[in-house]
Each structure stands twice: as structure tokens, then as C-alpha cells.
Amino acid sequence: MSEQFSIVGKPIMNAQLLGHVTGSTQYVDEISFPGMLWMKAVRSPVPRGKIRRIDTSKAEKLPGVVRIITAKDVPNNIHVNMAAIGIGPPDEPVLPEDEVNYKGEAICLVVAKDEETAAKAAEMVEVEIEELPPVLDMEEALKPSAPVIKKWGMNAFIFGSGMDGATRPGRPGRPLFLVKRGEVEIALKQADYVVEGSYLIPPIEHAPIEPHVCVAKPEPGQRLTIYTTTQAPYFVRDNVATILNIPPSNIRVVAPAVGGGFGGKVDPEFEMQVAVAAMCVGRPVKWRWTREEEFTISTTRPAVKIEFQDALSKDGLILGRKARLLHDSGAYTRTSPYGVIKATVNLSGPYYIPNVHYEGYCVYTNRQPSSAMRGYGVFEFSYAVELQMERDAKKLGIDSWEFRFKNAYRNGQVSATGKLIDDAYLIEVMKEAVALAGVSLPNHLLQMSSWG
Amino acid sequence: MRIRFRLDGQSVEVDVKHTETLLRVLKDRLGVGSVHFGCGEGSCGACIVLIDGRPRYSCLTLAGYVDGKEVSTVAALARDGELTEIQKAFVENNAAQCGYCTPGMILIVRALLEKNPSPSDEELFDALAGNLCRCTGYVPIINAIRSVIKR
Numbered sequence: 001m002s003e004q005f006s007i008v009g010k011p012i013m014n015a016q017l018l019g020h021v022t023g024s025t026q027y028v029d030e031i032s033f034p035g036m037l038w039m040k041a042v043r044s045p046v047p048r049g050k051i052r053r054i055d056t057s058k059a060e061k062l063p064g065v066v067r068i069i070t071a072k073d074v075p076n077n078i079h080v081n082m083a084a085i086g087i088g089p090p091d092e093p094v095l096p097e098d099e100v101n102y103k104g105e106a107i108c109l110v111v112a113k114d115e116e117t118a119a120k121a122a123e124m125v126e127v128e129i130e131e132l133p134p135v136l137d138m139e140e141a142l143k144p145s146a147p148v149i150k151k152w153g154m155n156a157f158i159f160g161s162g163m164d165g166a167t168r169p170g171r172p173g174r175p176l177f178l179v180k181r182g183e184v185e186i187a188l189k190q191a192d193y194v195v196e197g198s199y200l201i202p203p204i205e206h207a208p209i210e211p212h213v214c215v216a217k218p219e220p221g222q223r224l225t226i227y228t229t230t231q232a233p234y235f236v237r238d239n240v241a242t243i244l245n246i247p248p249s250n251i252r253v254v255a256p257a258v259g260g261g262f263g264g265k266v267d268p269e270f271e272m273q274v275a276v277a278a279m280c281v282g283r284p285v286k287w288r289w290t291r292e293e294e295f296t297i298s299t300t301r302p303a304v305k306i307e308f309q310d311a312l313s314k315d316g317l318i319l320g321r322k323a324r325l326l327h328d329s330g331a332y333t334r335t336s337p338y339g340v341i342k343a344t345v346n347l348s349g350p351y352y353i354p355n356v357h358y359e360g361y362c363v364y365t366n367r368q369p370s371s372a373m374r375g376y377g378v379f380e381f382s383y384a385v386e387l388q389m390e391r392d393a394k395k396l397g398i399d400s401w402e403f404r405f406k407n408a409y410r411n412g413q414v415s416a417t418g419k420l421i422d423d424a425y426l427i428e429v430m431k432e433a434v435a436l437a438g439v440s441l442p443n444h445l446l447q448m449s450s451w452g
Numbered sequence: 453m454r455i456r457f458r459l460d461g462q463s464v465e466v467d468v469k470h471t472e473t474l475l476r477v478l479k480d481r482l483g484v485g486s487v488h489f490g491c492g493e494g495s496c497g498a499c500i501v502l503i504d505g506r507p508r509y510s511c512l513t514l515a516g517y518v519d520g521k522e523v524s525t526v527a528a529l530a531r532d533g534e535l536t537e538i539q540k541a542f543v544e545n546n547a548a549q550c551g552y553c554t555p556g557m558i559l560i561v562r563a564l565l566e567k568n569p570s571p572s573d574e575e576l577f578d579a580l581a582g583n584l585c586r587c588t589g590y591v592p593i594i595n596a597i598r599s600v601i602k603r
Contacts, residue, residue, distance in 0.1 A: 013543065020551030021539040021558060023486020023526040030485040115480075209490045209498050209552045209586055259488065259498075259552030260586045291491040 016257060025257045028213045028229045029288065036215070036284040037066055039277055040118035041106035042125045043297070047134035047366040048149065050099050051127065054108060059124035064117035068125065069109040069277050071095040075245040081267055081334045084238050086165030091150065092332035092369075094243050094272045100129065101149055101331035102368050104297045111277050111285055134366035138305060138326040141363050149331070150364055157329070157337050157362035164337045175361065177337075177344045181416050182355030184311070187320025191311035195395045198307045199384035203300035203328065206373055210259020212289040212298060214271050216278035224278065225252045228271050231261040236268040240275045251275075263372035267299050267334055302339065302370035303328040306347070306384040310392050311355070316406050318392070320355035323347045325381070329362050330369035335376075336362045342377035348416045349385035350426045351407040356416045404430065405445045410452065424450040455519040459484070460528035468515040474523070475499045475510040486527040486555045490584070497583030500556035501525055507563045509582075526555035529562070537600050538562060545596035549587030557583050561597050570602050 019025035056068040071077055071093060080090040096107060107127055112118035135141045141155040149155055159177045162169025188194055214228040224244075230236050233253040241248040258265060270287060278285040289297070304327050311320035325344055329336035344360030373379075389407075393400035409415075409424040427450045434441055456465045459482065468477055475492075478484040478501070487510055490498035494509040501510045502524040503517075529536045535543070538561050548554040557580070564571060564579040571579070576597060585593060 014546060014548070016551060017543050017546070017548055020548040020554040021526070021535065021542045022530055023555045025551050026485060027488065027552065029479065029489055030483065032480070032483075207586060208550070209496055209584060210488065210550070211490070258550060259490075260550045262586070288489070291493065291495075 019257075027210060027257050027259050028215065028227050029210070031215050031227045031256070032286065033215070033217055033284040036286055037111050037113060037281060038115040038118045039274065039285050039287040040110050040112075040115070040122040041273070042108045042110065042122045042127060044096075044100035044103060044105045044107055044127075044129065046100065046129055046131045047103045047136065048099075048101055048147075049129040049131045051096060051107065052130055053126070053128040055126040056108070058126070059110060059121040062112075062117065062121045062124060064113040065121045066111045066113065066283075067277075067281050068121075069095070069111065069273075069280055071097045073280050074243055074276050076243050079239060079242050079272075081235065081239060082165065082338065083242065084235075085338075086162070087333065087337055088163050089152070092334070094276060102366050104293075104368060105331070106273060106297075109273055109277055111281055115288065136365055136367065138303070138328050138361075138363040138365060141365050142326075142361065149366060155364045157333065157340070157364075159337070159341075159362075164341065166341065177340055177360040177362075179344055179347070179356060179358040179360075179416050181418070182320065184320040184322050184355045184357040187311040187355040188309065188322065191319055192314040193312040193395050195310045195312060195388070195392050196308065197310075197384070197388045197391050198305070199387060201301070201304040201380045201383060203303045203367075203370060204373060205295050205300050206260070206262040206264030206298070207294070208258075208260025208262060208264060211291060211294040212265070212270050213287070214274045215284055215286045216271070216274040217284040218278050218282050221250075222246055223250045223252070224275060225254060226271055226275060227254045227256065228274075229258050229261075229265055230255050230268070230271070231258060231263070231265045232268070235266065236271045239268045240272055243272050244275060244279060262374050263301075263376060264298055266372045267369070269297075269299060269369070297368055299330075299334065299369055299371035301373035301376075302330075302336065302380070304343070304380040306381065308384070308388045310388060312392055312396060314396070316396055316398055316403055318351060318353045318407050321348065321353045321358075323356075323358045325358070325360040326363050327361065327380075328367065328370055329364050330367045331364065332369045333362075334369045334371045336370065339372070339377040343381045345417050346378065346381050347385065349382065349389070350409055350424075351385075351389070351404070352409050352413045353407075353416065358416065401430070401434070401439070401441055402445060405448050409450070411450055426450065453516055455516055457518045457520060458522045460523070460525055466515075470514070470516060472515045473511055474501070474513040474515045474518055477515040478510060478523075478525075484525060484527075486525045488552050488555065490552070494582070495584070496553070497556040497560065498553050500559050500583070502559055502563060505563065505566070507560050524559075526558050529558070536562075538565070538597070541596040541600045542593075545592045545599065547588065547592040547596040553583060553585045557585070557593060565600070576601070
């Protein structure tokens with residue numbers, strides 16, 4: 001192949017490598033402007049509460065403090081990250097108006113001549129919060145007795161009413177994403193074995209070595225340039241335009257090298273605040289998160305709980321699967337409905353299961369919002385599916401390779417969502433993998449193929 | 453206080469506060485791009501510089517400490533565009549992805565090899581213990597360093 005192509009099959013150098021080894025790659029932290037101001041947030045000390053009073057008078061008197069920004073300063077405060085693809089309703093404030101929903105949520109912003117002054121003034125802002133009982137566990141959040149933290153009356157996202165970007169508005173929705181095919185209850189009744197399994201994935205912090213950092217610079221004519229460490233410049237542009245109530249074409253987003261993202265820099269989770277501050281003071285404003293903020297405020301991989309009930313025949317086939325997936329969105333929607341859909345439609349893994357009933361719940365809790373991380377949605381269900389495959393094989397008393405070969409998708413079969421499978425290669429991939437791993441498999445497995 | 457030091461071979465004079473760290477002075481006052489803020493508490497190694505040839509976390513070093521001293525960053529290693537052996541090895545082994553940890557890694561390796569040109573793996577891992585990388589999984593970095601160790 002390498003003889004036919006000039007690029008394919010040949011190693012090429014990462015274009016940024018020379019910059020990396022000589023220290024000349026530019027990251028956002030190197031960017032500053034004359035007259036630039038610095039920002040720090042006053043953050044909620046509790047996971048849930050009513051804001052009774054914000055007193056900025058002492059902080060404002062500190063020399064060097066330029067302005068303290070609150071919800072009143074945001075033209076269009078309530079937004080939802082993925083509005084561009086139809087996900088709604090808006091449920092997240094740029095700055096909270098009357099309530100906080102996770103520990104560390106930014107209540108107001110202090111803009112000052114330097115970082116130190118901004119930090120000092122932030123500590124001088126007095127916030128009185130009436131603490132409310134938080135919801136911190138997904139199962140608890142779904143119980144009728146749980147405190148409700150969402151305006152639509154329940155701690156779950158409503159799928160199927162147009163809120164998820166995939167269905168028409170106006171239809172009755174339900175608090176779960178449902179994938180149904182065949183008759184799973186009959187399969188469970190007719191099964192020789194029923195194997196249950198429950199799997200938990202904890203929230204995981206991306207922990208890039210470069211913390212979040214952004215500079216917003218107002219330009220003449222209600223325009224704004226935003227220099228930010230982001231994986232998604234267009235999300236930044238669209239969300240900033242929405243909350244500032246200005247056309248997206250007024251905003252230029254400059255995204256220099258990113259010092260690690262892994263999905264943690266997909267959400268525009270701090271650019272909106274910097275943009276509001278810069279527009280309010282009419283000067284460039286920089287916000288550089290601390291390592292502590294990186295861990296406690298920035299998104300994490302969601303906590304996910306997956307439960308399976310597999311119907312197995314004694315000749316080693318999966319006849320049916322009933323599954324329930326809970327995905328912890330944290331306090332706000334962000335990208336979670338998309339993550340839930342992606343995970344729920346794939347709960348069969350790469351295996352053929354004729355009768356399924358999958359329920360995916362996007363659950364809200366009083367925790368820092370979760371979002372994308374490497375293989376968003378996929379990592380979580382793959383982990384659970386493959387552990388369940390091991391558990392099923394053990395119950396059947398057969399080798400788990402044999403179990404996987406038997407149940408792997410064949411071309412011509414139909415997936416849980418009704419898609420005709422025409423690109424199955426799992427059997428071929430497994431054959432290559434066992435060869436590399438030095439595992440020897442019986443001949444009847446090696447003779448199997450994805451085409452028959 | 454006014455301090456004077458040499459930065460990558462050039463003399464620098466700057467007014468600093470007693471509480472100001474070298475990292476802040478290098479980045480926010482002198483615009484040095486090759487030294488990076490990662491944690492601010494000496495855990496990640498992104499901010500490492502050489503002070504009189506010895507690797508130091510600039511986030512934990514007060515700026516006043518370098519008065520009269522020589523501070524070197526990765527930016528000064530290449531001479532007339534010619535990369536050093538260790539820089540070349542990082543390029544050849546694709547040992548950087550986002551590149552944020554790379555300057556610190558290269559400086560720590562340089563300091564190690566100057567002291568001990570043929571370190572054992574244990575000595576190498578020990579030297580790298582204070583430098584975190586989240587992209588590569590370390591394997592290409594270790595391969596790059598091994599390729600320049602004389603054994």
C-alpha cells in the first residue's frame with residue numbers, strides 16, 4: 001500500500017511537534033493585552049440553596065477592583081449548551097439569579113486589575129444562602145419523595161417531546177429514552193437462564209495539564225474576540241452570541257493550541273462569563289482557572305449505572321436483554337441527553353440480541369455538570385456490556401470467546417434500533433486479536449465469519 | 453524589590469513583589485511562552501525551569517530567589533535552529549501530543565543526563581516522577597529518552 005500512496009501507510013510528523021520541543025507552541029495563557037483585567041468567581045459553598053443576599057459593597061471598595069458582575073448584567077442569562085441541535089429547554093444560568101445547584105457554582109464575578117486583587121475581593125463578597133437539601137444520588141433523585149431541582153417538575157430529562165433535538169415538539173414526552181424490539185418478557189420467560197448484572201462507572205475528571213483559560217477582548221461595534229482553550233470553537237461562538245443577544249457573526253473565537261482536553265473542553269462552561277465581563281467593562285478580561293477549579297467545577301465524565309437482565313438459551317445464545325441506564329447529568333443539561341441516547345441505543349454492544357427493552361435516564365443531581373469524555377457514552381456501555389458477557393458465559397459454563405463468537409453481529413441481521421447490519425467485522429477482528437495475543441481457539445470458531 | 457537575573461542568556465531586570473512566584477513573573481510580566489502553569493503546587497512539572505542548571509518548579513520558587521542567578525528554559529536549548537539530541541529524540545518518537553508538559557520533560561531529562569549520562573530505568577523513572585503527562589501514557593516519552601541514554 002505504501003508504494004501506491006504518498007501519505008497513506010507512511011509515518012508523518014505531528015505538525016506541532018517542533019513547537020512543542022522548542023517551547024514555541026502558543027497556548028492561551030501566553031495571550032495578554034494592554035489594559036487587560038483579571039477575573040475570579042465567588043463560588044457557592046453549598047450544593048443547593050436559595051440566594052438570599054449578595055453584598056458586594058466591601059469588595060467594591062478594595063483598590064484595584066473594577067466591577068462585580070451578577071446575573072443582572074447578563075442580557076440573556078438562561079441557556080442550554082446544545083440549543084444549536086435542538087436540545088432544550090434552557091436550564092442553566094450564566095450566573096444564578098436566585099438559587100445555586102452545585103457546590104462551586106459561580107455566583108458572581110469580580111473583575112480587577114490583577115489576579116491577586118480579584119481573588120482577594122472575591123473573598124470579601126458576602127453571600128447569604130439558605131441551604132436546601134441536595135440530591136446527590138441518581139436512584140434517590142428518581143424517587144417521588146426527592147427534592148425536585150428542575151422547573152419541569154422532575155429530576156430527569158424529558159425525551160420525545162422535542163426537547164432532545166431528535167423528536168418533534170408538542171408530542172407527549174417521557175422521562176426516559178426507550179429502545180424496544182421484539183418481546184423481551186417472553187424471552188425472559190422462555191430462557192434457560194436469566195443472568196442479572198449491575199455496573200457502576202464513577203465520574204472521572206479529565207485533568208488536562210493545562211487548566212481552563214480564556215481572554216475576551218471587546219472590539220468596536222458590539223464585537224468580541226475570544227481567545228480560549230477549547231475543543232469546540234463553534235459551541236463557544238453560538239452560546240456567547242445567545243447569552244449576549246448579539247449575532248454570532250459579531251464574535252470571533254480564536255482557539256490556539258490546547259494543553260489537553262479529552263472532552264473536558266467541549267462545553268463552553270466559562271467563556272460566557274468572561275464574555276459578559278469583557279462587554280460590561282469594555283476592556284479585555286482574562287480568567288485562568290486554578291487546579292482546584294479544574295477538578296471541582298469543570299465537567300467530568302458522568303457517573304453511570306447500568307443494570308442488565310439477560311435471557312440465555314442453553315446452547316449459548318442471548319435471546320433477550322432488559323436494561324436500565326442511569327446517567328448523572330449533574331445540575332444542568334449540557335450535552336447529557338445526547339450521551340444518554342448514544343449509550344442506550346448501543347446497549348446490545350456488537351452482539352445480536354433479538355428481544356430488547358432498554359431504558360436510558362438522564363438524571364439531574366446537585367453535582368458539578370458532567371459532559372463529554374473520550375468515547376462519550378461508548379466507554380460506559382462497553383465496560384458494562386463486556387463484563388456482562390463474561391458473567392453470562394460463566395453461567396453457561398462456556399468459554400467467553402466462544403460466547404462472543406456465537407453472538408457477534410452477522411451481516412444481514414437487524415440491530416436493536418432497526419438498522420440493517422452491513423458492516424459487521426467483530427468475528428474477523430477477534431480472530432486477529434487472538435492471533436496477536438497468542439490465544440489458540442478451536443477450529444469451529446476460527447471457521448466462523450461475519451458473512452454467514 | 454528590583455531583581456536582576458539572566459534569562460536564557462540575556463540579562464533581565466524587573467520589579468517584583470516579595471510574594472510573587474517566578475512562574476508569574478516569567479509568564480505574566482516577561483511573556484515567556486515555554487513555561488506553563490499546570491497546578492501551582494509543584495505536582496505536575498509543566499512549569500519547570502533550570503536555575504543555575506538545576507531543575508526547579510517555578511510555581512514554588514519566589515521570584516526574588518533568582519536574583520543574580522541564571523534561569524534557563526527549553527526555548528534556549530536549540531542553537532541556530534539545530535535541535536539538541538533529546539529534542540530530536542522527542543520529535544522522532546512522537547513523544548508529545550498536546551505539548552503542554554514537553555518543555556518540563558525535556559528540561560528534567562537534560563538535567564538528569566548532565567549529572568548521570570547513563571541512568572538506569574529506575575533512576576530515569578525517579579527523575580520523571582514529578583512530571584505529569586495526560587496524553588501519551590508516557591511510553592513514547594520513555595522511548596525517546598532511552599534512545600539518547602548511553603548504555
